[in-house]
Amino acid sequence: MWLARADSQCYNELLMIKKVLRYIFRLWSNKELRKKILFTAGMIFVFRLVAHIPSPGVDAVKLKELFASSQLLGLLDVFSGGTLANFSVMALGVNPYINASIILQMLTIVIPSLEALSKEGEYGREKINQYTRLLTLPLAVVQAIGILVFLRSKEILAVSNPAAILSMVLTMTAGTMLLLWLGELITEYGLGNGVSLIIFAGIVGRLPITFIQTFSIADTVSLQNIFIFTGLSLGVIAGVVMINEAVRKVTVNYARRSRGSSLVGGQSTHLPLKVNQAGVIPIIFAVSIVLLPSMAGNLLASVPNPIVSQMALRLSAAFTPESLVYTLTYFLLVLGFTYFYTAVIFDPVKIADEVKKHGGFVPGIRPGKSTADYLSYIITRITLAGALFLGIVAVLPNIAQKLSGVATLSIGGTGILIVVSVILETVNQVEAMMVTRSYDRFLE
Numbered sequence: 001m002w003l004a005r006a007d008s009q010c011y012n013e014l015l016m017i018k019k020v021l022r023y024i025f026r027l028w029s030n031k032e033l034r035k036k037i038l039f040t041a042g043m044i045f046v047f048r049l050v051a052h053i054p055s056p057g058v059d060a061v062k063l064k065e066l067f068a069s070s071q072l073l074g075l076l077d078v079f080s081g082g083t084l085a086n087f088s089v090m091a092l093g094v095n096p097y098i099n100a101s102i103i104l105q106m107l108t109i110v111i112p113s114l115e116a117l118s119k120e121g122e123y124g125r126e127k128i129n130q131y132t133r134l135l136t137l138p139l140a141v142v143q144a145i146g147i148l149v150f151l152r153s154k155e156i157l158a159v160s161n162p163a164a165i166l167s168m169v170l171t172m173t174a175g176t177m178l179l180l181w182l183g184e185l186i187t188e189y190g191l192g193n194g195v196s197l198i199i200f201a202g203i204v205g206r207l208p209i210t211f212i213q214t215f216s217i218a219d220t221v222s223l224q225n226i227f228i229f230t231g232l233s234l235g236v237i238a239g240v241v242m243i244n245e246a247v248r249k250v251t252v253n254y255a256r257r258s259r260g261s262s263l264v265g266g267q268s269t270h271l272p273l274k275v276n277q278a279g280v281i282p283i284i285f286a287v288s289i290v291l292l293p294s295m296a297g298n299l300l301a302s303v304p305n306p307i308v309s310q311m312a313l314r315l316s317a318a319f320t321p322e323s324l325v326y327t328l329t330y331f332l333l334v335l336g337f338t339y340f341y342t343a344v345i346f347d348p349v350k351i352a353d354e355v356k357k358h359g360g361f362v363p364g365i366r367p368g369k370s371t372a373d374y375l376s377y378i379i380t381r382i383t384l385a386g387a388l389f390l391g392i393v394a395v396l397p398n399i400a401q402k403l404s405g406v407a408t409l410s411i412g413g414t415g416i417l418i419v420v421s422v423i424l425e426t427v428n429q430v431e432a433m434m435v436t437r438s439y440d441r442f443l444e
Helices: 002-029 031-050 060-069 071-079 095-110 112-118 121-153 162-189 194-216 223-245 281-290 292-300 306-318 324-345 348-357 369-404 409-443
Strands: 247-254 256-259 262-265 268-274
Touching: 002 031, 031 162, 031 194, 031 409, 095 112, 095 121, 095 162, 095 281, 095 324, 112 121, 121 162, 121 292, 162 194, 194 281, 194 409, 223 369, 223 409, 247 369, 268 369, 281 292, 281 324, 281 369, 281 409, 292 306, 324 369, 348 369
Parallel strands: none
Antiparallel strands: 247 268, 256 262
């Protein structure tokens, strides 16, 4: 009996391996996909290569000690792909671009001309992307100056010559723009969203170090706590997969129409509405915003005015990753950005018009405005489930860190969340491309 069960398990494992190998072979046999995969891998390799080029003028030993003692800086380093800890030429990462994207999307709601531009299809999106790139440049300069001022206050900056500091600012800004260019090349010629994949590559490059740091303190922290966190991580991965793949199917019927002497149409289909329309973008946006108060507090702490300095210290202490204010703010920002980004990418009026144009209708709902209101009603409620899940998953590692006492957990948990989401988005795109390619081959 035991041997039969073991043989059955081995057979299932071999069958799974066979399916994986067959899937990889299908990917590699597709010439177009093969080119995209190789191009994406090449761009990521260039990113990781340039990320290890250090910027001069910084005391590396003191910088390493500073990052080891600050959980906030460690979290920033994760999102920069390890470029901030060694202060490479790409120390800023894509943070200026993310902040520029947030600002432009906020302005789209406020400024009517930008709102009209966002509704002009591909042309409008390209113009907004152009404005985002232009805004990224001054933001990168400001952030570079801010980081250098912070390092100088900690006596880590080894140079004080204005020309040398200007050179470092220009180098860091150029590194960000190079990184942005690599991301856009991936988006156009490779697989997935370029900026998301850049962040993904950076986090993956840092995750092994995070895990090593976690297990290296197993002697001082209960090993049981680490195992509990490992179980939570697996649960987070399963939950992210489930939420990203969950859809609400809205039935759409198409009326039968006469075309010549025959009747066409009359079929019934469904409109899939994803529970998590925004994907991983709310997490990335929320992290960029929630880290700003602490960074501002650290910068203003060295101001000679005692009142400003005291307020800056309180602000910095309130927004440390282990504080309750940080956790609540992070959670609310994830919820807000989930709804905000869903509203940006999902237009119920446009979808309702498309359904009406093709002779479709939702059973019991009038075509046009009533259908749009109905879709808006559904998306608002299912987005609540997705937003709550993302918010809970985002702050769960912080809670686990408080309970277990392992300082690296909050960093690793946030990284895992983004990594899994980006992988799912990329795999879905690959599947869509394979299906499209199969249809094209059939038509040929």
